[in-house]
Amino acid sequence: MTETRHYSDCAVHNEPAASAGPCDCGGYVPQIKSLNLQLETREDGGLFVWSDDVPGLILSGPDKNAVLEAIGPALAVLLPYYT
Numbered sequence: 001m002t003e004t005r006h007y008s009d010c011a012v013h014n015e016p017a018a019s020a021g022p023c024d025c026g027g028y029v030p031q032i033k034s035l036n037l038q039l040e041t042r043e044d045g046g047l048f049v050w051s052d053d054v055p056g057l058i059l060s061g062p063d064k065n066a067v068l069e070a071i072g073p074a075l076a077v078l079l080p081y082y083t
């Protein structure tokens with residue numbers, strides 16, 4: 001099931017700085033799609049992860065496992081802006 005979402009600057013998100021107002025962004029329905037993740041091993045053995053499909057997703061660190069574990073939470077934050 002899909003539901004309408006609102007862009008971050010929509011009036012429905014004005015709280016708590018101001019009163020929330022009626023939608024002024026038109027809303028959008030998120031679409032599920034595929035995305036490509038790029039993984040590259042760093043010179044120090046760490047990992048660099050990014051995705052051309054999610055421009056804000058850039059993860060890098062010396063601990064490969066820590067970087068891999070951060071992908072899920074990072075996508076959870078970023079995907080609503082791109083889907």
Ligand SMILES: [Zn+2]
Pocket residue numbers: 005006007010011012023024025026027
């Ligand atoms: Zn809206």
